[in-house]
Every structure is written in C-alpha cells, then in structure tokens.
Amino acid sequence: MMNHSSADGEAENTQPLRYLSKGEAAAIEAELLKDYRFGQQQLIELWGQACALAIAKAYPLSSLTKKQPTVLVICGPEQNGSIGLVCARHLRIFNFEPTIYHPKRSAHSLHQDFTVQCEKMDIPFLSYLPTEVQLINDAYNLVIDAMLGPEADCSNIKEPYSGILVTLKQAKIPIASVDVPSGWDVEEANQDGINPDVLISLMAPKKCASTFLGKHFLVGRFLPYDIQKKYELNLPDFPGTDYLVKL
Amino acid sequence: MMNHSSADGEAENTQPLRYLSKGEAAAIEAELLKDYRFGQQQLIELWGQACALAIAKAYPLSSLTKKQPTVLVICGPEQNGSIGLVCARHLRIFNFEPTIYHPKRSAHSLHQDFTVQCEKMDIPFLSYLPTEVQLINDAYNLVIDAMLGPEADCSNIKEPYSGILVTLKQAKIPIASVDVPSGWDVEEANQDGINPDVLISLMAPKKCASTFLGKHFLVGRFLPYDIQKKYELNLPDFPGTDYLVKL
Numbered sequence: 001m002m003n004h005s006s007a008d009g010e011a012e013n014t015q016p017l018r019y020l021s022k023g024e025a026a027a028i029e030a031e032l033l034k035d036y037r038f039g040q041q042q043l044i045e046l047w048g049q050a051c052a053l054a055i056a057k058a059y060p061l062s063s064l065t066k067k068q069p070t071v072l073v074i075c076g077p078e079q080n081g082s083i084g085l086v087c088a089r090h091l092r093i094f095n096f097e098p099t100i101y102h103p104k105r106s107a108h109s110l111h112q113d114f115t116v117q118c119e120k121m122d123i124p125f126l127s128y129l130p131t132e133v134q135l136i137n138d139a140y141n142l143v144i145d146a147m148l149g150p151e152a153d154c155s156n157i158k159e160p161y162s163g164i165l166v167t168l169k170q171a172k173i174p175i176a177s178v179d180v181p182s183g184w185d186v187e188e189a190n191q192d193g194i195n196p197d198v199l200i201s202l203m204a205p206k207k208c209a210s211t212f213l214g215k216h217f218l219v220g221r222f223l224p225y226d227i228q229k230k231y232e233l234n235l236p237d238f239p240g241t242d243y244l245v246k247l
Numbered sequence: 248m249m250n251h252s253s254a255d256g257e258a259e260n261t262q263p264l265r266y267l268s269k270g271e272a273a274a275i276e277a278e279l280l281k282d283y284r285f286g287q288q289q290l291i292e293l294w295g296q297a298c299a300l301a302i303a304k305a306y307p308l309s310s311l312t313k314k315q316p317t318v319l320v321i322c323g324p325e326q327n328g329s330i331g332l333v334c335a336r337h338l339r340i341f342n343f344e345p346t347i348y349h350p351k352r353s354a355h356s357l358h359q360d361f362t363v364q365c366e367k368m369d370i371p372f373l374s375y376l377p378t379e380v381q382l383i384n385d386a387y388n389l390v391i392d393a394m395l396g397p398e399a400d401c402s403n404i405k406e407p408y409s410g411i412l413v414t415l416k417q418a419k420i421p422i423a424s425v426d427v428p429s430g431w432d433v434e435e436a437n438q439d440g441i442n443p444d445v446l447i448s449l450m451a452p453k454k455c456a457s458t459f460l461g462k463h464f465l466v467g468r469f470l471p472y473d474i475q476k477k478y479e480l481n482l483p484d485f486p487g488t489d490y491l492v493k494l
Contacts, residue, residue, distance in 0.1 A: 036367045037360040041286045045293065056488045093468055094488050113284040120283045121471050221340055224368050241303045241341050 015234040017247070019207045022186040025150050028203060028223075028231060036224055041110055044079065047202050048086020048114075050219030050243045051178055054200045055087065055144065056094050057244065058176065058215055064141040068097050072140040074129075074164060075102040076147035076182070082106070083178055083202075084146025085114040092121050099140070101126040103160045131163070133170040142174045145196060147182040150206060154185045168194045176200065184208045204233045205247070216247040262481040264494070266454045269433040272397050275450060275470075275478055283471055288357055291326065294449050295333020297466030297490045298425055301447045302334065302391065303341050304491065305423065305462055311388040315344050319387040321376075321411060322349040323394035323429070329353070330425055330449075331393025332361040339368050346387070348373040350407045378410070380417040389421045392443060394429040397453060401432045415441045423447065431455045451480045452494070463494040 020028070032038045061069050073088040075081035081102065088098040100123055105115060119125070130136060136143070145168065147161055148154070157165065165183045168175060176198035180186050183193035187207040199205075199212050203220040221238045228235055238245045267275070279285045308316050320335040322328035328349060335345040347370055352362060366372070377383060383390070392415065394408055395401070404412065412430045415422060423445035427433050430440035434454040446452075446459050450467040468485045475482055485492045 037363040039286075039288045039357075039360060041288050042292045045289045046296075049293075053488055090469070110286075113286060116284040117471075120473065122473075222337070224364075226367065226369075241300055 015232070017236065018204055018231065018233050019210045020204050020231070021207055022150060024231060025186065025203070025206060028227060031227060032224075036227070040079075041113075044082045044110075044114065045086055046222055047220060048083045049090050050221070051083060051087040051144075051146075051200050052090030052094060053242075054198070054217040054219055054244045055091060055142075055176055056096070057246075058198050058217070059142055059174070061095060066139075066141045069095065070140045071096050071098045071142055071144060072126075072136065073098050073100045073144040074147050074168075075100060076149060076152070076161070077104040077106050078111075078149060078151055080146050080149025080151070080178055080180075082111045082114045083149075084144060085111075085118050087144060087146065087178070088123055089114075089118050089121055092118075092123055098144075099124045099126060101129050101164075103129075103164075129160075129164055129167060131167060133167055133172075136167070137172045140173055142176060142197075143168065143171060145175050145177040145182050145194065148180070149178065149182075150180045150186045152180075152182070154183055154190065157183060165194060174198065178202070180206055180208060200244075201247075204231070204235065217244050218247055219244045221245075262479070264483065265451055265478065265480050266457045267451050267478070268454055269397060271478060272433065272450070272453060275474060278474060279470075283474070287326075288360075291329045291357075291361065292333055293469055293490075294467060295330045296337050297449075297468070298330060298334040298391075298393075298447050299337030299341060300489075301445070301464040301466055301491045302338060302389075302423055303343075304493075305445050305464070306389055306421070308342060313386075313388045316342065317387045318343050318345045318389055318391060319373075319383065320345050320347045320391040321394050321415075322347060323396060323399070323408065324351040324353050325358075325396065325398055327393050327396025327398070327425055327427075329358045329361045330396075331391060332358075332365050334391060334393065334425070335370055336361075336365050336368055339365075339370055345391075346371045346373060348376050348411075350376075350411075376407075376411055376414060378414060380414050380419075383414070384419045387420055389423060389444075390415065390418060392422050392424040392429050392441065395427070396425065396429075397427045397433045399427075399429070401430055401437065404430060412441060421445065425449070427453055427455060447491075448494075451478070451482065464491050465494055466491045468492075 075084035174197040177196040184190040322331035421444040424443040431437040
C-alpha cells in the first residue's frame with residue numbers, strides 16, 4: 001500500500017500552514033529542478049495556468065463590470081513575468097481579454113517563447129503604460145501584477161518598475177499579485193506599497209503573506225509529497241481536481 | 248476590439264467537428280512547436296494533466312469499486328508514453344493510486360525527466376506485466392493505454408507491445424486510451440483490436456475516433472485560434488474553465 005498522506009487526512013490539516021522565507025522558496029524550486037527533474041518551462045506553465053484559474057475564480061467573467069472582459073497583465077523581466085505571460089494566455093482561452101505590458105523582455109529563449117505564444121494568440125502588448133491612472137481604471141477590470149516576484153530586491157527598484165508602482169498605487173481597479181506583490185519584500189509586507197486585493201501564492205505562501213487580508217489563493221498542486229514533508233509545508237487539501245485552494 | 252470567435256458563438260458550433268488524418272495531426276503539432284514556439288515539455292504536461300482530469304471525470308474516486316483507487320498506466324516508448332507518465336503523476340496528486348508499466352524507456356532526456364518525476368512521487372513501476380489477465384482485473388480499477396499513440400505503425404507492432412495488446416483484449420476492467428487506441432490506425436478503428444471504454448482525444452479527434460461509441464473526451468484547451476481556424480477544427484465550446492469537454 002502506498003502512503004497517501006493527503007488522502008488519509010493525517011497531520012497536514014492540523015498543523016499550521018508554513019510561510020516560506022526567501023531562501024526556502026528558492027531552495028524548493030532548485031530542488032524541483034535538480035532532484036525531481038522538473039523543467040522550468042513545465043513549472044512556469046503549471047503556475048501561470050493555475051494563476052489564470054485563480055483569477056477566473058476571483059473575478060468570474062459574469063462579475064466583471066466593464067463592457068469587455070479586459071485585464072491588464074504587467075509582466076516583469078524574470079520568471080514572475082513569464083508566469084504572467086502564461087496566465088494571460090490561459091485567460092484568453094477562458095474568453096477574458098488580456099492586454100500585456102511587458103516593458104523589459106528577457107534575453108532567455110524560454111521567456112521569449114512564452115512571449116511569442118502570447119503574440120501568436122493575438123494578445124495585444126502595450127508599448128507604454130499610461131501615467132494617467134484614470135485611463136487604466138477606465139480600460140480594465142483589473143490588473144495582474146506579475147512584475148517583480150520573490151527574486152527582486154525591493155530596496156532597489158529601478159525604472160520602469162518604480163514608476164509603474166507609483167501608477168498602480170493610485171489605481172482604483174483591483175490588483176491581483178502573483179506570489180509576492182511587487183515592491184514588497186518576500187518576508188515582509190510593504191505598508192507603503194501597492195495593496196493588492198488578491199494574492200496568488202505559488203507552492204506555499206511567502207512570509208510577507210502572513211498578514212495579507214485580501215483574497216488569498218494557493219496554487220501549485222503538483223508538489224511531490226517528499227518536498228511537502230521535508231519543508232513541513234502543511235498544505236491544505238485541494239478540493240476534488242481543483243488546482244487552487246482559497247486560504 | 249478583439250475577435251473572440253469562441254465567445255460570440257459564431258460558426259464553430261454549427262460546423263461539424265473535424266476528424267484529423269495522421270498528417271494533419273502531425274502538421275498541427277509541428278506548427279505549434281515551430282511557429283508558435285510551444286515546447287514539447289509544455290505540451291506533454293498540458294496533455295497529460297488534461298488526461299488525468301478526463302480520467303477523474305470518467306472514473307471519480309467515489310465510483311471506483313476496488314478497495315484502493317488503483318489505476319494501471321501503460322506507457323509506450325514515445326510521446327504518448329510521456330503523456331501517460333504526466334497523467335499518472337497528476338492522478339497521484341488527485342489521490343488515485345497509479346501504477347506504471349513502462350517497458351521501454353526512451354533515450355530522450357525529456358522523456359527520462361518525466362519518468363524521474365513519477366519515480367520521485369513514489370509511483371510504483373511494474374517490471375513486467377502479468378500475462379494472467381485475472382491478476383490485472385483483480386488489482387486495478389482501470390487501465391490507461393498510453394502506449395502507441397498516433398506515431399506508431401499499427402501494421403507492425405513489435406514486442407512487448409503486441410503481447411500487451413493480447414493481454415488487454417482479455418481484460419475485464421475498463422480501458423481508457425490516450426489519443427489513439429493502441430493497435431488502431433490513426434485513421435481507422437481496428438475491429439479486432441482493443442475496445443476502450445474511454446477515448447481521450449488530444450487537440451482534435453483523429454479519424455479513427457469517428458465511429459467510437461464509448462465515452463469520448465476532447466482535451467487540449469490551449470490551441471491558438473489561428474490554428475483552429477487554419478485546420479477548420481470547429482472545436483466545441485469548453486465549459487467555464489474546464490480543460491476537457493465530453494463529445
């Protein structure tokens with residue numbers, strides 16, 4: 001008999017969910033790539049897809065107030081941005097109308113591939129972000145913040161991202177952040193930073209999420225049980241075949 | 248405004264679904280990889296995941312008659328087999344108990360990675376398939392046939408696959424085939440071959456599926472609209488955020 005720790009309901013749900021440090025999050029990802037032989041392309045696809053499912057859950061098409069189901073997806077230069085690109089592509093498949101702002105393209109061919117996939121899905125890319133925030137409020141139902149993620153050094157945010165954050169802080173439409181809200185430290189919320197309505201944590205929430213009061217989704221239902229155990233993640237049960245769970 | 252052909256309900260649903268020839272199926276896949284810059288890893292992950300969702304839909308955990316939610320996944324040496332490996336991994340995440348029989352491992356590192364991912368999820372691998380079919384009937388709730396797929400030459404099936412097909416033809420438990428039932432030609436059902444209860448078509452059904460009378464699922468909800476149009480696939484609408492649709 002196999003040991004299905006999540007099936008027989010032991011331990012997991014009674015222990016508190018772990019909030020990861022920056023180092024722990026990086027260590028889990030490195031282990032997935034090296035020891036478990038996951039590919040970066042595979043992980044980014046799974047995360048981006050699950051982010052789209054979380055957005056569709058938090059903001060169903062029928063709930064959107066604008067005439068068109070528009071969503072602005074702001075993508076950073078690294079992995080968080082690629083997850084945003086995949087999220088946009090799956091949202092398009094779900095009949096949302098994403099528009100992407102991706103000011104700095106990565107030189108990595110993997111990230112470029114994700115960009116081309118969006119372009120070939122006829123998803124529009126903005127060449128600049130309006131500084132007049134009213135234009136953003138009027139045009140989109142929500143903003144997905146897939147900019148800086150856990151890798152960024154939030155004490156030294158450069159242009160164009162510092163300017164985007166100034167704009168986003170004034171936005172009146174909801175913001176959904178991927179993994180770590182841009183401008184926040186992985187381990188600490190930034191009280192003066194953006195204030196997302198939705199946070200989508202990848203694999204396990206990061207320490208900065210422990211005081212988050214908005215809608216919080218956990219995605220990444222693919223983590224090998226040995227990793228969950230090793231890092232004592234105490235993940236909640238995902239219902240049925242859902243790839244997300246609301247925390 | 249963008250043209251959301253699947254959202255505004257034009258054309259697609261009124262035109263009959265296309266059944267693809269072997270050449271068309273190969274051409275679509277080649278185009279996805281070359282022009283749309285999808286990666287093989289990404290496609291196999293999406294297909295395998297959607298197959299697991301289809302299996303969970305056709306055979307919910309609560310419907311299984313054996314004491315344990317066991318599933319035997321038979322994986323071939325090429326892409327169809329890798330899709331089976333991914334399917335098994337996602338089934339494990341959904342609390343099924345897959346066992347894999349993967350008699351000939353691929354030399355490609357991509358396929359090897361998918362194998363390691365299953366091994367590291369503690370999914371058991373059989374070293375041989377019992378020829379006494381009663382042992383299979385007794386041990387598993389169903390068999391997933393991810394053996395030969397559309398690439399195989401069904402007029403020249405070699406061992407061990409020819410022997411496996413002899414065994415599977417005698418099986419009393421349901422068989423679910425991925426894309427093309429093993430031993431069938433892509434373009435024609437094999438009346439003397441295995442007779443799956445479930446067929447999971449990837450992207451679009453193949454010609455052999457046109458006379459299939461079992462439960463038929465279509466998966467692969469990621470195809471760019473331009474490809475759907477170019478090959479006149481006339482795909483049905485997928486409900487909500489579902490990654491599969493029952494045909």
